Amino acid sequence: MNELREKAKRAKELTTELGLKTTEEKNAALLSMAQQLVKEQSFILAENEKDQAAGRQNGLNDGLIDRLSLTEARIADMAEGLKQVAQLNDPIGEELEQFTRPNGLTIRKVRVPLGVIGMVYEARPNVTVDASSLCLKAGNAVLLRGSSSAIHSNKAIVAVLHRALEKTTIPTAAIQLIEDTSRETAAELFKLNEFVDVLIPRGGSGLIQTVVQNATIPVLETGVGNCHIYIDESANKEMALSIAVNAKTQRPSVCNAAETILVHQTWANKHLNELVAILNEKNVQIYSDALLKNMFPQFQLATESDWADEYLDYKVALKVVPTVDEAIRHISKYGTYHSEAIISETSENVEAFLNQVDAAAVYHNASTRFTDGFEFGFGAEIGISTQKLHARGPMGLEALTSTKFHVLGNGQIKK
Amino acid sequence: MNELREKAKRAKELTTELGLKTTEEKNAALLSMAQQLVKEQSFILAENEKDQAAGRQNGLNDGLIDRLSLTEARIADMAEGLKQVAQLNDPIGEELEQFTRPNGLTIRKVRVPLGVIGMVYEARPNVTVDASSLCLKAGNAVLLRGSSSAIHSNKAIVAVLHRALEKTTIPTAAIQLIEDTSRETAAELFKLNEFVDVLIPRGGSGLIQTVVQNATIPVLETGVGNCHIYIDESANKEMALSIAVNAKTQRPSVCNAAETILVHQTWANKHLNELVAILNEKNVQIYSDALLKNMFPQFQLATESDWADEYLDYKVALKVVPTVDEAIRHISKYGTYHSEAIISETSENVEAFLNQVDAAAVYHNASTRFTDGFEFGFGAEIGISTQKLHARGPMGLEALTSTKFHVLGNGQIKK
Structure with missing residues (x-):
């Protein structure tokens, strides 16, 4: 079993456990992540420097190098973002509807996590932290597939997040980075319906179209705005x-x-x-x-x-x-x-x-x-949906959830 | 331009107009459809007889022939179904949220149609009527891609529905049958993102998997139940x-x-x-x-x-x-x-x-x-979603809608 399948399987196996974590457990993990990022910032910055050097060598333009670059201030922003997500209401377990049918069945519609989310993104290392925090708060496991040009930064950030999670009750496999950034592995990820519930591409229209055209897993399409x-x-x-x-x-x-x-x-x-x-x-x-x-x-x-x-x-x-x-x-x-x-x-x-x-x-x-999660008052967003299914516009925590019906009876059978 | 693309383009062009039809206009169309079905039942039954004969010749088993067969009673059931859909609340235009931001922007979240829905189904002619009625009530245009083994029945039913719509303000192209039932045309439909907003497969697991594996359009996965x-x-x-x-x-x-x-x-x-x-x-x-x-x-x-x-x-x-x-x-x-x-x-x-x-x-x-739309009190259903995005469980009219934000200002700009 290759790295991708192994990590995806592990993520899937965790979904029940993650869905049952309390708000307190998840918030403690987010705050631990914030603290650890700042504590280990020199390690992250040194690894990020490797990506920047490689980028310059590969002729990336200044705009792309800027998007790739981390600084103490940007790490502080990420840590601040984690604290803000900790303050958001926990959507999981919320009862959206409850009604009793004439036959006595009580039906409750409750909010549950989506399960395993595949994030596919470009060379912005902050997405690694933003996406991880939102997925975690909504009780999901996340598979991160970032760009090869940010691989040192992403590995460093995820290693730091794992050291943060080790101090909490959230298993480290709630956040996993796919280190193999080959196209073949990406193509395999797009069709891994067995383990992954939804793909969220974040980046330019080329990236988004690649995912939409090749995925068999449902996609939350984000963000091209003409x-x-x-x-x-x-x-x-x-x-x-x-x-x-x-x-x-x-x-x-x-x-x-x-x-x-x-x-x-x-x-x-x-x-x-x-x-x-x-x-x-x-x-x-x-x-x-x-x-x-x-x-x-x-x-x-x-x-x-x-x-x-x-x-x-x-x-x-x-x-x-x-x-x-x-x-x-x-x-x-x-x-x-x-x-x-x-x-x-x-x-x-x-x-x-x-x-x-x-x-x-x-x-x-x-x-x-x-058109932005903060401006609409939803808090941090995972992207802006431009499709009509599931979520439309700024996607906050609720877009990372599904629902489930609990049907409670006392022996009802269908006549 | 082939039949599929022509009809799909026509459907897409209609979406704005259909989204603005009033509840009264849509209900009048549904009742007209109910009436016309009963009025022309001998024509429908004669055409259905051709499908049954072909099915027997092709060695379909009794169960399949039964699913394919129409009777006066079954046509009466379809007409009854149309009347029931007319009685359901119209979801379109419903205001789901309204709030005002500190900067004075008022944000309204309103329910809108999905747009163009591609229904892909097997040899049950009643789906032609059921799907058309729900899509129409939710303000959508529908492209029907039924099975070749029910083609005479489907053509007859859609012709009758068109004669019913001609007496109303709903354009006949709100309901279109793809008469070319070849696999190639189905494959083309699955990737027609330009014109189609969502695909809904209804049938056995083979059909559903074919759609999921081949579609680039978002799919509402329905109904395999182990x-x-x-x-x-x-x-x-x-x-x-x-x-x-x-x-x-x-x-x-x-x-x-x-x-x-x-x-x-x-x-x-x-x-x-x-x-x-x-x-x-x-x-x-x-x-x-x-x-x-x-x-x-x-x-x-x-x-x-x-x-x-x-x-x-x-x-x-x-x-x-x-x-x-x-x-x-x-x-x-x-x-x-x-x-x-x-x-x-x-x-x-x-x-x-x-x-x-x-x-x-x-x-x-x-x-x-x-687990059924009627038993849950939602009314007629388009299928039972077993995926986690957009809709889960019995899908009634709301599953055939999306939302849109109206943002109302008086000159607000971003600082």
Whole structure:
């Protein structure tokens, strides 16, 4: 039996035990993990340095090296995250419904863990800690499959977490790292229905599509966001400018940042110059169709990919539309079901937009940047679901649970 | 563009419109469908006769011919089912949560349709009507992919349903039959993520596994049930006998029927003869290990498949176990996460069983035959989910919905 199957089997065997751990036991483990991370930070930083050196040698760009890099401050953040998860309500055992049927059967619907969760992610070592903490709090075992470029960091972090768990009642195998980062092993993981209940990919669209296309295990699809801001005819000028700029530039690298701005013709006639000026000021490169580019020579000509893909950068696609319906049609064609906003003072158009645009979150007069577990008040999140099954939008602890019916009788048989 | 892609694209294009249909519009369509089915029953029966004749020619056994066959009474049942679905509460538009964040954003979580549902099923023409009615009530478009052996019946039923919809405001394309029943087209359907939101297979384990193994679209896995009745040391004799016999024989062909009876050693010493006698009386063939077979020569020797697979017949696997823990271990090894029961008067053992057995429904002192949408009070069901994501146990209308966040602001931007 190879490493993957062995660890997956071990995880599966643990599920009953983990599901019965008390809130106190789980919180004690989370706090122990927080403490141990800080205590062993120099070990983690030294191992992380190996990944950074290898990354530089392999020509990773500065952005990727930055994502990979750990510092004392970042380790302190991870420890803080663990403490916050300890403070979240424990979802396990919660009774969601209880009712008695005419035949006397009492039916209770209770929250239970999902079981074994396979996390598949890229070179962000903080995901190792974040995912482990949320999975543990929801009573699950987690199999971590990170990127080979972060393997030293991930091994070090998991070793430290294990030393933390050894001081508690939570078995170390609740958190296991798949050290073999080959593609073959990943492919095997995606089809390990025997032991794994759900896969959660976290990363770019390439990674997510690889998992969706190859998995036979159910997948919680997260996070590609080709988000739009639609500025309606009646939009308040100051509000529209402020939201468009915020959604695009407050943090361009994240999935809830805006990638396309759609502007109603009438509003554009009055205020487009100002919108363009303010985007220029923020160093945002604008991509548009030929008509608009004729008016603004500094624009780039948009290709199909400019409408369809995320920039995650100081770039934005800009389009003038004749009606709210045309804006909705554009979003329906190019959107990725993540976060979409309308800025408008016309309630009829707002209603149409909120009801007809298909997305996890639809906004009126606010920035798409709020689609986030903390901003919604759910606490830490495992990702943002852009699919319609199980969980949609920011996924907190509840998304890591399932339910079970307890049916209590006194001899009932079916007539 | 082939038939499948054309119909799937048409379904996808309809989703916004269907999601906005009122309860009255949807109910009017359901009642029109009920009426039209009865009105055109001789046409449906004549077409069904062609499937029956082909089935006999192809050597289908009596059970399969029976599943395939329609009668006036069965058509009346389908019409009755449609009327019942019309009476169910409309889940769409329901507000599940509403809260206001410190920054003034109001967040509403509302129920919305899933979108396009692909139903993949075997030769039961009633599924054509049942699935269509539930999908329609929950605001979804449905693509029906039935078996080639029921193709005449399915075409006739869908033609009749279309004539019913033409009298209403619901477009006929809300319900579409994929007439090409080739394997290639099924394989293409399983990967049509562009247009289809979820697949629901309904049928035997072969069909379900084919969908799970080949789909890239999320699957709602339904219904294989290798269900166990565990009779504990302290079980009331009469109750245990009554429940075991009911769970096995009240309707052996369904997924919530019992397939294995586990008996505690002490109870067995006292009452096993009686259990065997009563099963014999009901013509149930018993499969056991060699030890038990030595005591009861009329038993058959159980193979691995007797413990692992569904009989769906007057057959049962029987095993004596030393402890409740051993019963739980056996179920954990062979169960299919469907319905599992303990018969016991010892609360400690009941607690252990209910908490440790991993299944959609765990029973105390009742027959597993109650795992059913009607018995749980949910109304008609689209199937019984045995997976942990999205929906678990009997799936009614709510399982055919998703949610969406409406985020309402007055200019909020992220700091």
